Each structure stands twice: as structure tokens, then as C-alpha cells.
Amino acid sequence: MGLLLLGLSVALGKTKEDFLAFLATVSVGITGALVAFVATRPERATPILGGAFVVDNFALFFKALVLLSLALTVLASARYVGAAPYPGGEYYALLLFSGVGMLFMASGNNLISIYVALELMALSSYVLAGYFKAEPKSTEAALKYFILGAFSSGVLLYGLSLVYGAGGVMGLPELAKLLASASRSNLLMLGILLILAGLLFKIAAVPFHVWTPDVYEGSPTPVTAFFSVGPKVAAYAILARIFYVAFAKFHADWGFVVALVSAATMVLGNVAALLQSNVKRMLAYSSIANAGYALLGVLGFRTEWGLWGILIYLLAYTFMNFGAFTLIILLESKGYAGESVSDFNGLAKRSMPAAVVMLLFLLSLAGIPPTAGFIGKYYLFTAAMKAGYAWLAILAVVMSAVSLFYYFRIAAAMFFTEGSPAKLKSSYALSAVIAVCAVGTLVIGVVPQPFLEVLKSCVLGR
Amino acid sequence: MIGPIPLSHVLLASGALFAIGVAGALLRRNAIQIFLSIELMMNAANLALIGYGAALGTQQGQIIVFFVIAIAAAEASVGLAIFVAIFRHTETIDVNKINLLKW
Amino acid sequence: MERLIFDAAALVAIVFAGLMVAGRDPIKSVLALAVSFFALAVTYVLLLAPFIAALQIIVYAGAILVLFLFLIMLLNVGPERPDGVRRPVQTFLGSLSVVVFAGLLLGMLRASGARLPGQPEAVAADALPDPKALGRLLFSDYLLHFEAVSVLLLAALVGAFVLARRENAQ
Incomplete structure (x- = not known):
């Protein structure tokens, strides 16, 4: 279906540069149309291929989110990659490959398809991280991402094999039924913990977040923007599906571990971001902190708020985070600058709209009322509260307050300090992306009701 | 029990291999040897999968290992390409600046 | 009889894996890993997976390790000279986590005896599946x-x- 076409269009992705950006967006658009077409078909709910591939509302939401982040990345990198002395063709091809992987991850319903899809996404993102070969930072980012990524998928694989041993079957729904009756064997617990470890690496939660700042800083900015949105959201899809469907019974065991990880992620993410001068690293730590917030939803899955909270938060997160990174791309248009906070100062004078939009994204990241970030955080915190992790919800609120501080360091730089009066030239594609993200952040923030209703239907039916 | 071989033997062997793999990946400093240990970890998982598959009497275990081997081959090719890109840098610029093998 | 062969092959695999990790010279460790993969292939045959055993030898030992050797030769990576910079923290942490992990893993495998819920107790290993x-x-x-x-x-x-x-x- 959609993903096969995405793969096919990739094969043509070797020709001239700017035509490629157009071609890539067209292919993402066609895939989007196909996914929408599949969504309307009545008989789509039945899992096919022996339960390995299911297209339920939950999967459709994540497919839409993945396609959105893909389209935004392609648009954002149109000029950026064109300027760099590297062939654009393979860049878009790899981007679409990881897109295929993510689409597959969203609807993987048994352990093998999840693992295969995860690897497909991971492999193409290792190469994307190291795409600017001449830059030593980029290749070093690729190396670090590769080694830690391979290690974590080795751990994940071993966890899968232990769970397969305990359950005897690979499909998630069948596994849930089998495990419900099975006793709590140690091997099963170890298997679950190893799978959790592998997945926590992908969403850069604390014990496994080491790679994030270096890779985010090292790889080219549109790739960093993509990393912070695409793969992380897809990893959440798997985390939710595995732990909601298959391991629901053992909530007490992994619940405690996830609570600890979430608390540590929030604290470290925010505190570390305070000390950063490089904006990309600061946003990397802020995306780690956001992973911590989203973990609250995983904890609160007992109540129906939990999963609902995650879906809303991820939607909001995609818009605001991507928007912030696109701003950096805009600033970077004169080469590799735009990374330190000082590059932001005087932005208000240079181009008021850019400054206002950046302020909007910062507000949303910090979770201030009129923006989407607030809505997401609100639902997540209530989910955690309802699930009995009140102390975690309070910690989350405190940490959001702390995050206010470093977000406004950038805002202050923009409005109050003097900067170089160089006029900003923004390409057509870039301003389109920024506009989409800004509209998304605002609309979800101001009038969340329609989105909430749609997302309510996407919650995993149990 | 798979024929005369008790399942716990299989799992013990795969557990030992996995532990050695993790040790290698964490303690070694040479990027190539870290990657070798990761390959070893995946093999340990393969062994466990095949053992379980045989004990269950189905061929599902083998199918998974079939895919894992294909993925490991793809991973090896990408990983080694990254190593080439890195080594090309270290030859041209000062090594201890990006300190390739330690992070 | 097969149990003996299996245990021997498993032992060989483990010993050479240890050699691989401890080896200083990358070429020696790649070769040690190759031997370990061959021993694993033997265990696969005993575990009723002949196709996978052949695959293991051809793809893993044959293609991937040869690729490694090729790379080591290409980039003439010398044996790793201990550069004298002992980073006490990292090595301590690494070895500590490894020891804990290994103990946990082996303890569990030993304890659970790997009973499978409601699965056939003993599988007749007569015909090798094609x-x-x-x-x-x-x-x-x-x-x-x-x-x-x-x-x-x-x-x-x-x-x-x-x-x-x-x-x-x-």
C-alpha cells in the first residue's frame, strides 16, 4: 500500500537536486493519500498476514504523524541540502526509507515486524546522521549513534527472544492472552526489562540518553529536526503498543521502572539544558525532557487518559519541536552559524515575524496556556495523577517551570540584545514549514476540542 | 528438551554468549571490536531463538533468525561504511581532537 | 551422544568468544569470532535447524567477518596499544555492570530451568526438517x-x- 509506493518513488531519487525535493514531497503526499484511502475502507480493522500487520485507528494516527514529520523534513531540508556539496538524491532516498520503516513500525503487531521495522528506520538514520562527510562532527555523530543504536537493538533482540520463549508466540494479542495465564517467571521479567531498555534508548530516556546531545549537535540540522520528531514518535508507537497490549498484566513491575526513568529524564533533561550555550544541544536536552513528560502517559495507561495524553502530546510535540529547529535552519542559511544563543540576538529587529514565531514555539515547549504544549502537558499530568503517580506529576510541573528559564534565555536574546543587522533571506519552502508548525501549535492550543475527539477514537481498544 | 539436549543447556550457552558480548561492547575501546561484540550479542539471541523454536516444535524461531541474520549483514555494511568515513577523517586531521575510539 | 557434542560445541563457542573479547589484535579477534560462529553452526544443526546453520556459515562467518577482515586490512588498524590513559571511572563502571549483568543472566537461566508453559515436554529429534x-x-x-x-x-x-x-x- 502506501509504504510500497514510498519505497518505489525512492528508487527514482537519484536525479537533480531541487527537482528531488519536489519529488520527495509528491511521494509523501501520494502515500498520505493512500493511507487516507485505506483508512476509509471498512474491512481494514482485521489484522492481516497472520496478525503481523494491523491498521487500526492507533496505527493510522501515527502514520499520519510520521508522514507529517517526513513532509516537514523534506521541505525544511530542500535548500539546506541543495547548498551543501553533497548529492541530494541519496539524502531524500534515505529519508524516505526511514519513513517506510516508521510506517511499518506504526502498524507492527508482532515482535518480528516491530524489530524489522525498527532496524529499517535505524539504519537509514545512522547514515543520515553522518551525511555531511567532510564535517568531522557529522561522521562522529554517525559513529556514536551507530554503535549505541546497534548495542540497544542487540539488547532488544535478546529481550524479544526471552519473551518469545516464555510466551511461545510472536503476535502481541496472542502473547497477552498467553502471558495472562502464565506465572511470573524470572526469564519473562528479564525479557521485558531488556525490551524496555532497547526502546528507552530510541526515545532517549535518561539511562540511555548519552548519544542524544552529541548526535543532535553533530548531524546536519534538518536531520536533527527529523531525529527529534520522526523516530522518537514511532518509537513511542511501539512502546505503547507492546506495553499496553502484551505486557498489560505486569503493569506493577515495569510501572515502577518507567516512573523512575521518567523522573530522572525530566530532571536531567531540564537541568542540563540550563547550562547549554549551543542551541542545538539545548533543544536536544529539551527533547529529552519532553520524552520524560511523555513517559507519564505510559504510566497512566490504566486510565483512558494515559494513552490519550500521549497522542495529544506527541502531536503537539511534533509541531513545536520541528518549528524550533526550522528556525535554526533559517538562521543557519548563511552557513554553519545559528548554533549559539548569541546568533539569536537582535532577531526581533532583523525580522519580527521570525522572532514572534520562535517565541510561540518556546512558549509551547514550556507549556504556557494558549499553546498546544500546554494542552499536551495538561492531559499527561492528569493521566499521571489519576494513575496514582501524583509525586511524578508534581515533579513534572516543577520541571516545566525550570524549563521556562532556559527557553526565555533565547527569547531574551532575540528581543533585548543587539545583533548583526544582516537581513534574513528565507526560502519559500522554509517559510511554508514554519507557517505549518506555527499554525499547528496555535490551533491545537486555542481550540483543542476537535483534535481531542479524533484522538479519543484512536486509543488502543483493549 | 530437544531430543537428548535439555533446553536449559541451550539457554545457558546463549546467556553466557550474551554476557560476553555485553562485556566486550562496554569494555573495549576499539570501535571494530565493539561492533564484533555486538554481532556476538545478536548471535546469542539467535541461539536462544532457535533453542526455543526447536523446543516448541515450530519453525517460527528459524524464521526470526533468518531475518536477524539478514539485518545483521545490512547493519555490518552500514557500520563499516561509517568506520571508513571516520578513518578517512582521522588520517587527515589530528586524532585526539575528535578522539575517535573513546566518547 | 548429541548432548555431548552440543555441550562441546557450546563450550568452544563460549571460549572463543571470550578470546575474541580479550584479544588485543583485531585480526586475531575476528578469527576467534569466526571459530565461535562455526561452533554455533554445529549447535544449530543439533537444534534441528540445518538451513540456519548453513546460512550462519555462509552469511555470518563467510560474508560479515570477511568484510571485517577486509576493512581491518584496508585501514591497517594496528593492534590496540594501551595508550596508558586508564580511565578508572569508565572501566570500573563498565566491568561492574557487566559482572552484575552476567550473574543475573546466568542465575536466572539456571533457576528457571526454562520450563515452557504447556508446551510439549520432549520434542522427538528424529528427522531433520527440510x-x-x-x-x-x-x-x-x-x-x-x-x-x-x-x-x-x-x-x-x-x-x-x-x-x-x-x-x-x-
Whole structure:
């Protein structure tokens, strides 16, 4: 279906540069149309291929989110990659490959398809991280991402094999039924913990977040923007599906571990971001902190708020985070600058709209009322509260307050300090992306009701 | 029990291999040897999968290992390409600046 | 009788894996790993998986390790000279976590005895299953995974090509 076409269009992705950006967006658009077409078909709910591939509302939401982040990345990198002395063709091809992987991850319903899809996404993102070969930072980012990524998928694989041993079957729904009756064997617990470890690496939660700042800083900015949105959201899809469907019974065991990880992620993410001068690293730590917030939803899955909270938060997160990174791309248009906070100062004078939009994204990241970030955080915190992790919800609120501080360091730089009066030239594609993200952040923030209703239907039916 | 071989033997062997793999990946400093240990970890998982598959009497275990081997081959090719890109840098610029093998 | 062969092969695999990790010279460790993979292939045959054993030898020991050797030769990575910088914290942490992990893993495997819930107690290991059944299963239930892995191989191909290509004068 959609993903096969995405793969096919990739094969043509070797020709001239700017035509490629157009071609890539067209292919993402066609895939989007196909996914929408599949969504309307009545008989789509039945899992096919022996339960390995299911297209339920939950999967459709994540497919839409993945396609959105893909389209935004392609648009954002149109000029950026064109300027760099590297062939654009393979860049878009790899981007679409990881897109295929993510689409597959969203609807993987048994352990093998999840693992295969995860690897497909991971492999193409290792190469994307190291795409600017001449830059030593980029290749070093690729190396670090590769080694830690391979290690974590080795751990994940071993966890899968232990769970397969305990359950005897690979499909998630069948596994849930089998495990419900099975006793709590140690091997099963170890298997679950190893799978959790592998997945926590992908969403850069604390014990496994080491790679994030270096890779985010090292790889080219549109790739960093993509990393912070695409793969992380897809990893959440798997985390939710595995732990909601298959391991629901053992909530007490992994619940405690996830609570600890979430608390540590929030604290470290925010505190570390305070000390950063490089904006990309600061946003990397802020995306780690956001992973911590989203973990609250995983904890609160007992109540129906939990999963609902995650879906809303991820939607909001995609818009605001991507928007912030696109701003950096805009600033970077004169080469590799735009990374330190000082590059932001005087932005208000240079181009008021850019400054206002950046302020909007910062507000949303910090979770201030009129923006989407607030809505997401609100639902997540209530989910955690309802699930009995009140102390975690309070910690989350405190940490959001702390995050206010470093977000406004950038805002202050923009409005109050003097900067170089160089006029900003923004390409057509870039301003389109920024506009989409800004509209998304605002609309979800101001009038969340329609989105909430749609997302309510996407919650995993149990 | 798979024929005369008790399942716990299989799992013990795969557990030992996995532990050695993790040790290698964490303690070694040479990027190539870290990657070798990761390959070893995946093999340990393969062994466990095949053992379980045989004990269950189905061929599902083998199918998974079939895919894992294909993925490991793809991973090896990408990983080694990254190593080439890195080594090309270290030859041209000062090594201890990006300190390739330690992070 | 098979139990003996299995234990011997498993032991060989473990010993050579240890050699691989402890080895200073990358070439020696690659060769040690190759021997360990061969021993694993023997265990696969005993575990009723002849097709996978052949695959293991051809793909793993044959292709991947040869690729490693090729790379080590190409980049003439010398034996790792201990550069004298002992980082006490990292090595301590690393070894501590490894010891804990290994103990945990082995303890668990020993304790659980790996009883499977409601599975056949002993599987008769008489006839080695032929790969035909494997193929049929592969192209029925797991067709989509097969296609996904083919896309994955294509992605790896493109990725490796992009990264390792010599700088063409642009």
C-alpha cells in the first residue's frame, strides 16, 4: 500500500537536486493519500498476514504523524541540502526509507515486524546522521549513534527472544492472552526489562540518553529536526503498543521502572539544558525532557487518559519541536552559524515575524496556556495523577517551570540584545514549514476540542 | 528438551554468549571490536531463538533468525561504511581532537 | 551422544568468544569470532535447524567477518596499544555492570530451568526438517517482513555507498 509506493518513488531519487525535493514531497503526499484511502475502507480493522500487520485507528494516527514529520523534513531540508556539496538524491532516498520503516513500525503487531521495522528506520538514520562527510562532527555523530543504536537493538533482540520463549508466540494479542495465564517467571521479567531498555534508548530516556546531545549537535540540522520528531514518535508507537497490549498484566513491575526513568529524564533533561550555550544541544536536552513528560502517559495507561495524553502530546510535540529547529535552519542559511544563543540576538529587529514565531514555539515547549504544549502537558499530568503517580506529576510541573528559564534565555536574546543587522533571506519552502508548525501549535492550543475527539477514537481498544 | 539436549543447556550457552558480548561492547575501546561484540550479542539471541523454536516444535524461531541474520549483514555494511568515513577523517586531521575510539 | 557434542560445541563457542573479547589484535579477534560462529553452526544443526546453520556459515562467518577482515586490512588498524590513559571511572563502571549483568543472566537461566508453559515436554529429534517447510512459511505468513527486509537491504546499500564513496571532484 502506501509504504510500497514510498519505497518505489525512492528508487527514482537519484536525479537533480531541487527537482528531488519536489519529488520527495509528491511521494509523501501520494502515500498520505493512500493511507487516507485505506483508512476509509471498512474491512481494514482485521489484522492481516497472520496478525503481523494491523491498521487500526492507533496505527493510522501515527502514520499520519510520521508522514507529517517526513513532509516537514523534506521541505525544511530542500535548500539546506541543495547548498551543501553533497548529492541530494541519496539524502531524500534515505529519508524516505526511514519513513517506510516508521510506517511499518506504526502498524507492527508482532515482535518480528516491530524489530524489522525498527532496524529499517535505524539504519537509514545512522547514515543520515553522518551525511555531511567532510564535517568531522557529522561522521562522529554517525559513529556514536551507530554503535549505541546497534548495542540497544542487540539488547532488544535478546529481550524479544526471552519473551518469545516464555510466551511461545510472536503476535502481541496472542502473547497477552498467553502471558495472562502464565506465572511470573524470572526469564519473562528479564525479557521485558531488556525490551524496555532497547526502546528507552530510541526515545532517549535518561539511562540511555548519552548519544542524544552529541548526535543532535553533530548531524546536519534538518536531520536533527527529523531525529527529534520522526523516530522518537514511532518509537513511542511501539512502546505503547507492546506495553499496553502484551505486557498489560505486569503493569506493577515495569510501572515502577518507567516512573523512575521518567523522573530522572525530566530532571536531567531540564537541568542540563540550563547550562547549554549551543542551541542545538539545548533543544536536544529539551527533547529529552519532553520524552520524560511523555513517559507519564505510559504510566497512566490504566486510565483512558494515559494513552490519550500521549497522542495529544506527541502531536503537539511534533509541531513545536520541528518549528524550533526550522528556525535554526533559517538562521543557519548563511552557513554553519545559528548554533549559539548569541546568533539569536537582535532577531526581533532583523525580522519580527521570525522572532514572534520562535517565541510561540518556546512558549509551547514550556507549556504556557494558549499553546498546544500546554494542552499536551495538561492531559499527561492528569493521566499521571489519576494513575496514582501524583509525586511524578508534581515533579513534572516543577520541571516545566525550570524549563521556562532556559527557553526565555533565547527569547531574551532575540528581543533585548543587539545583533548583526544582516537581513534574513528565507526560502519559500522554509517559510511554508514554519507557517505549518506555527499554525499547528496555535490551533491545537486555542481550540483543542476537535483534535481531542479524533484522538479519543484512536486509543488502543483493549 | 530437544531430543537428548535439555533446553536449559541451550539457554545457558546463549546467556553466557550474551554476557560476553555485553562485556566486550562496554569494555573495549576499539570501535571494530565493539561492533564484533555486538554481532556476538545478536548471535546469542539467535541461539536462544532457535533453542526455543526447536523446543516448541515450530519453525517460527528459524524464521526470526533468518531475518536477524539478514539485518545483521545490512547493519555490518552500514557500520563499516561509517568506520571508513571516520578513518578517512582521522588520517587527515589530528586524532585526539575528535578522539575517535573513546566518547 | 548429541548432548555431548552440543555441550562441546557450546563450550568452544563460549571460549572463543571470550578470546575474541580479550584479544588485543583485531585480526586475531575476528578469527576467534569466526571459530565461535562455526561452533554455533554445529549447535544449530543439533537444534534441528540445518538451513540456519548453513546460512550462519555462509552469511555470518563467510560474508560479515570477511568484510571485517577486509576493512581491518584496508585501514591497517594496528593492534590496540594501551595508550596508558586508564580511565578508572569508565572501566570500573563498565566491568561492574557487566559482572552484575552476567550473574543475573546466568542465575536466572539456571533457576528457571526454562520450563515452557504447556508446551510439549520432549520434542522427538528424529528427522531433520527440510528447508522447504521453512520457505513455505516464509512466503505465506511472513511475506511482508520479507519485503521489508529487502527494503532494508536496499537502504543499507544506499547508505554504505554514500558514506564510503571516494570524494569525486565536484
